[in-house]
Structure formats: structure tokens, C-alpha cells
Amino acid sequence: MTGQPPLIVGNWKMNGTVESAVSLARKISIEALDVFADLVLCPPYLFLPFVETVLKGSPVRLGAQNCHGQEKGAFTGEVSPMMLKDVGCSCVILGHSERRQFFHETGRGVQKKAVLALKYALTPIICLGESFEDYDQGRTRNVLKQQIETSFPEVWEGEEIILAYEPIWAIGTGKTPTPEEVQDVHHFLKGSLRELYGEKGEDVPLLYGGSVKAENASTFLNLEDVDGVLVGGASLDAKSFLDIARSAS
Numbered sequence: 001m002t003g004q005p006p007l008i009v010g011n012w013k014m015n016g017t018v019e020s021a022v023s024l025a026r027k028i029s030i031e032a033l034d035v036f037a038d039l040v041l042c043p044p045y046l047f048l049p050f051v052e053t054v055l056k057g058s059p060v061r062l063g064a065q066n067c068h069g070q071e072k073g074a075f076t077g078e079v080s081p082m083m084l085k086d087v088g089c090s091c092v093i094l095g096h097s098e099r100r101q102f103f104h105e106t107g108r109g110v111q112k113k114a115v116l117a118l119k120y121a122l123t124p125i126i127c128l129g130e131s132f133e134d135y136d137q138g139r140t141r142n143v144l145k146q147q148i149e150t151s152f153p154e155v156w157e158g159e160e161i162i163l164a165y166e167p168i169w170a171i172g173t174g175k176t177p178t179p180e181e182v183q184d185v186h187h188f189l190k191g192s193l194r195e196l197y198g199e200k201g202e203d204v205p206l207l208y209g210g211s212v213k214a215e216n217a218s219t220f221l222n223l224e225d226v227d228g229v230l231v232g233g234a235s236l237d238a239k240s241f242l243d244i245a246r247s248a249s
């Protein structure tokens with residue numbers, strides 16, 4: 001952390017109702033000015049316009065959990081970056097491990113989405129992470145390097161783009177890497193982004209995600225190369241999400 005407010009992103013995944021989403025967003029937006037953190041809420045697609053109405057005028061940003069890699073057309077059931085922009089999103093999570101695992105998303109597919117998201121002035125939050133087997137066998141760096149090379153845009157003009165490191169084995173399991181391991185991986189990611197984009201690659205904010213809770217958030221947020229956190233389960237409760245945001249200050 002550099003003295004900048006950390007970025008705290010809530011990924012609500014496939015949870016809630018319109019009513020619960022609006023209530024959660026309202027509670028968070030009311031307190032948002034009192035925390036030293038930039039907040040982003042990523043509800044399911046259907047709830048975006050409702051949550052947008054609540055967040056209007058507050059500093060909390062709206063994000064989506066995915067998008068399609070084409071602008072428009074015959075892609076039944078899909079949502080394009082242009083549509084997300086139209087309903088007030090400023091960011092979009094891309095390549096979450098659940099999308100890679102259950103929906104067979106590839107690095108190149110994520111890259112295509114990221115390029116299109118940037119075209120519509122949406123900030124891509126590109127997720128990377130290794131499986132437990134890769135972690136156990138010491139392959140984390142190789143896996144992440146390959147994911148960066150395939151998932152990040154080849155050409156980058158310096159628009160806002162965010163990397164979220166989420167070890168797959170830490171998501172929703174209550175297990176996390178040690179703070180030393182997270183710092184080590186983030187340092188490596190910084191170096192890999194520098195190799196990809198030159199010196200400005202070091203400016204890409206790096207989030208840690210995977211079983212972040214109010215109890216452990218400050219351990220990660222205090223690390224030198226951690227600029228924020230991506231929170232799943234604990235973002236579904238206003239108090240725990242706000243406690244995570246407060247733990248940074």
C-alpha cells in the first residue's frame with residue numbers, strides 16, 4: 001500500500017434479490033464517505049439498474065461480474081460492455097476463476113473482453129490464480145505468468161486496468177496464502193506487468209482475493225504490493241464489507 005486509498009471490490013456473485021441488493025447497496029453507500037477506501041459493488045446483471053439508482057451521487061462505483069467479448073449481435077443470453085456502460089457501470093470483473101472453471105473461459109477470451117471493455121471506458125478487473133495442485137507443486141509463478149500473457153491486452157494505452165490475484169484454493173474456503181506468500185506473488189506480478197507494458201506496468205493496481213474477511217483484511221492491505229482486495233462472501237453483509245474497508249485506514 002502506498003498511502004493511496006485501497007480499492008475494495010465486492011463480488012456478490014449469484015446471490016440476493018432486488019430488495020436485498022438495494023438494501024445492501026444503500027447501507028454501504030451511506031457509510032462510504034467515512035471510510036478511507038474506494039469501493040466498488042458488483043451485483044448480478046439484473047440488479048445493476050436498481051443498485052445504480054441507489055449509488056447515484058455516492059462515491060461507490062458500480063461494476064459487473066462479466067461481459068461478452070462482442071459489441072452486439074446474435075449472442076442469446078449475453079450482455080455487452082456497451083450495455084454495462086449504458087446502465088452506469090464503470091468496471092467489470094473478467095476471467096474470475098469460476099468463469100474459467102465452470103464456463104470454460106480461456107485467457108484469450110478474457111483478453112478479447114478486456115480490450116472491448118476498455119473501448120467502452122469500463123475498467124477491467126482481470127482475475128488470475130493458480131489451483132491448489134499448481135500451488136502445491138510450486139508452479140504458481142509459471143501459471144500466473146502464462147495467465148497474464150494471455151488475458152491482458154497486448155497493447156495498453158494507460159487506461160485504468162486492475163489485476164486481482166485470487167488463488168483458486170482460497171476462494172470461499174476460509175484458507176488463504178500467508179501474507180509473505182501474497183507479497184511475494186504480488187511482487188512477481190508487478191515484475192511481469194513491467195515486462196509486458198514497460199515501466200507503466202507497475203502502475204496497474206493489484207488486488208488480493210480469496211477468503212478475505214474483516215478479521216484478516218488488514219494483514220493483506222498492509223502489504224507493500226497490495227492495493228486492495230476483491231471480496232466474495234464477506235461482501236454480502238454490509239457490516240463485514242465496511243469493516244474490511246475500514247481495516248485499511
Ligand code: PGA
Pocket residue numbers: 011166170171172173209210211212230231232233234
Ligand atoms: P471469497 O470469494 O471472498 O468468498 O473467498 C472471492 C472471490 O471469488 O472473488
